[in-house]
Amino acid sequence: MVLALVEVGEGAVEEVSLETLTLARSVAEAEGEPLEAVAFADGASELVDELGGFGVSALHVVDHDLLDSYAPDAWAESLRELIDDRSPAAVLAPGTDRGMEVLVRLAARLGLPMAASCTAVEVGDVYEVRRQRWGGSLIEHATLDAPTALLSVAPHEVAAEPAPVEETTVERFTPELDEGDVEVRVVRRKESDAEGVPLPEARVVVGGGRGVGGAEGFDQLEELAELLGGTVGASRAAVNEGWRPHDDQIGQTGAKISPELYVAAGISGAVQHWVGCKGADHVLAINTDPEAAIVRKADWAVLADLHEVVPAIVEELRAERGG
Amino acid sequence: METLVCIKRVPDTGARIVLTDDRSAVDATGIGYTISPHEECAVEAAIALADDHGGTSTALTLGAPEAEEQLRTAVAMGVDRATLLETHGEWGPIATAGAIAAAVRERGDPPDLLLFGNESADAGHHQVPIRVAAVLDLPAVTGVKGLDVEGERLVATRDAPGGEEVFEVDLPAVLSVKEGLNTPRYPSMRSRMQARRTEIDRSEPEAGEEPDVETVELEVPEREESPAEVLGEDASAASDVVRVFRELEVI
Numbered sequence: 001m002v003l004a005l006v007e008v009g010e011g012a013v014e015e016v017s018l019e020t021l022t023l024a025r026s027v028a029e030a031e032g033e034p035l036e037a038v039a040f041a042d043g044a045s046e047l048v049d050e051l052g053g054f055g056v057s058a059l060h061v062v063d064h065d066l067l068d069s070y071a072p073d074a075w076a077e078s079l080r081e082l083i084d085d086r087s088p089a090a091v092l093a094p095g096t097d098r099g100m101e102v103l104v105r106l107a108a109r110l111g112l113p114m115a116a117s118c119t120a121v122e123v124g125d126v127y128e129v130r131r132q133r134w135g136g137s138l139i140e141h142a143t144l145d146a147p148t149a150l151l152s153v154a155p156h157e158v159a160a161e162p163a164p165v166e167e168t169t170v171e172r173f174t175p176e177l178d179e180g181d182v183e184v185r186v187v188r189r190k191e192s193d194a195e196g197v198p199l200p201e202a203r204v205v206v207g208g209g210r211g212v213g214g215a216e217g218f219d220q221l222e223e224l225a226e227l228l229g230g231t232v233g234a235s236r237a238a239v240n241e242g243w244r245p246h247d248d249q250i251g252q253t254g255a256k257i258s259p260e261l262y263v264a265a266g267i268s269g270a271v272q273h274w275v276g277c278k279g280a281d282h283v284l285a286i287n288t289d290p291e292a293a294i295v296r297k298a299d300w301a302v303l304a305d306l307h308e309v310v311p312a313i314v315e316e317l318r319a320e321r322g323g
Numbered sequence: 324m325e326t327l328v329c330i331k332r333v334p335d336t337g338a339r340i341v342l343t344d345d346r347s348a349v350d351a352t353g354i355g356y357t358i359s360p361h362e363e364c365a366v367e368a369a370i371a372l373a374d375d376h377g378g379t380s381t382a383l384t385l386g387a388p389e390a391e392e393q394l395r396t397a398v399a400m401g402v403d404r405a406t407l408l409e410t411h412g413e414w415g416p417i418a419t420a421g422a423i424a425a426a427v428r429e430r431g432d433p434p435d436l437l438l439f440g441n442e443s444a445d446a447g448h449h450q451v452p453i454r455v456a457a458v459l460d461l462p463a464v465t466g467v468k469g470l471d472v473e474g475e476r477l478v479a480t481r482d483a484p485g486g487e488e489v490f491e492v493d494l495p496a497v498l499s500v501k502e503g504l505n506t507p508r509y510p511s512m513r514s515r516m517q518a519r520r521t522e523i524d525r526s527e528p529e530a531g532e533e534p535d536v537e538t539v540e541l542e543v544p545e546r547e548e549s550p551a552e553v554l555g556e557d558a559s560a561a562s563d564v565v566r567v568f569r570e571l572e573v574i
Contacts (some may be wrong), residue, residue, distance in 0.1 A: 131536075134340070136544070141542065142536045184463065253361065261573050271340065309557075313561045317565060
């Protein structure tokens with residue numbers, strides 16, 4: 001079989017996990033094996049229908065008293081024991097902070113190599129993988145030769161495609177864990193006090209770059225974002241200038257966004273920024289330079305100074321709303 | 324407070340990426356080399372911890388002799404010592420972690436904190452910090468964007484959906500940090516000149532035999548260009564922009 005780690009959010013399987021299941025299913029089909037999933041949340045069994053819709057024939061729900069809060073070593077040890085029990089040909093995990101670190105810990109425990117940030121896999125005597133480097137600015141074709149192939153899946157690079165199976169069984173799995181496995185664990189959470197929708201989840205993102213010219217210039221973008229029910233982001237150049245906090249950064253070393261609309265204002269769109277926003281369904285660029293990379297990749301462009309255009313758009317939207 | 328901060332010499336791909344003729348590596352002859360962005364923050368953290376808690380910081384890199392340049396940058400930023408594990412050719416994460424862990428063991432007790440960038444900018448394996456921690460049997464927290472040392476205990480925070488999650492571990496420990504943890508200082512010309520005279524501790528580690536992910540070739544993704552529909556060249560384009568918003572049903 002092929003095993004996929006899935007992360008469960010508020011009552012639903014995380015999108016990146018559905019993407020992971022989709023790539024894992026292609027590996028399972030090539031191996032001629034069933035696809036099984038493993039989840040750590042108590043409520044995971046309620047999501048069995050959703051997982052079945054993505055080709056999962058068996059869901060292993062890990063259950064242990066020491067698993068009250070997230071502990072990466074405990075997750076890795078649980079996976080190791082499950083692998084010992086079920087001998088999968090491959091184990092795939094989402095390329096999230098958790099998925100990645102758990103898989104590396106598992107790899108270290110098993111003494112195996114691991115391929116991170118994969119976007120495609122070809123199954124053969126050795127696995128041929130396509131993986132992201134430089135946060136997606138560069139693609140590597142590589143081989144992975146291991147008795148169990150360990151692969152993390154780059155987020156938002158594999159489209160989640162349903163493929164229902166007739167029946168999905170739920171199996172409880174209780175690993176043998178001890179206190180050492182929870183030495184590293186989440187001791188508490190801090191809820192975000194930032195207003196608005198987080199960048200990765202926003203339906204509309206208004207991004208500003210060097211062309212914004214200063215921290216106060218972002219006020220206009222905030223206004224536009226608010227009228228569109230969206231969130232403001234920034235390029236690395238704007239963050240480096242200290243105009244916006246790093247949490248707003250979109251790109252290779254910042255957030256990866258996938259909104260329905262990305263309005264890129266005063267951003268040149270170098271590849272390091274593009275890898276963070278290429279998941280957007282639609283891109284509108286506002287830039288004075290018709291040769292800017294972002295203009296050459298956008299769906300629509302306004303070739304003008306954002307300081308003139310953005311207030312005009314805001315005014316138009318306000319007039320429409322008032323009318 | 325003793326810290327060891329591990330850095331890597333990587334091509335500076337702020338510019339357009341060009342590959343070598345055999346497509347096995349990034350051709351950096353025209354763009355130069357740098358320290359990974361996450362690792363610059365790790366260096367800053369090491370310096371700040373020594374400032375706040377006393378003790379010393381050491382920068383370590385595994386790589387070609389030329390990686391001395393990145394060590395000297397770290398020294399110019401403010402770390403006290405530099406160690407070069409001199410290698411030739413590309414080393415994968417298993418061999419790299421093994422060599423770093425062996426170097427730490429040779430020094431005796433591990434430092435209070437081993438700091439890494441979350442992933443190297445060029446290879447992006449995401450593995451060396453955790454594999455080092457596994458060999459040395461130390462706790463590891465990854466993706467860290469906030470850190471406090473309280474006595475023998477470390478409080479580390481990282482982003483999570485809807486907020487942050489907080490870890491607390493005993494020292495010694497391994498941390499991998501992300502950009503945003505701090506703002507790395509920019510070394511002055513004077514400190515760069517001084518760093519040139521710093522003696523670098525050199526050794527040549529033995530490569531392990533473990534198999535790892537093997538690169539076949541690299542590819543720069545296509546630019547995915549398509550001519551944008553130009554809505555206008557001045558503020559009068561606003562009404563067309565609003566029409567687009569309406570078509571997309573975002574208003």
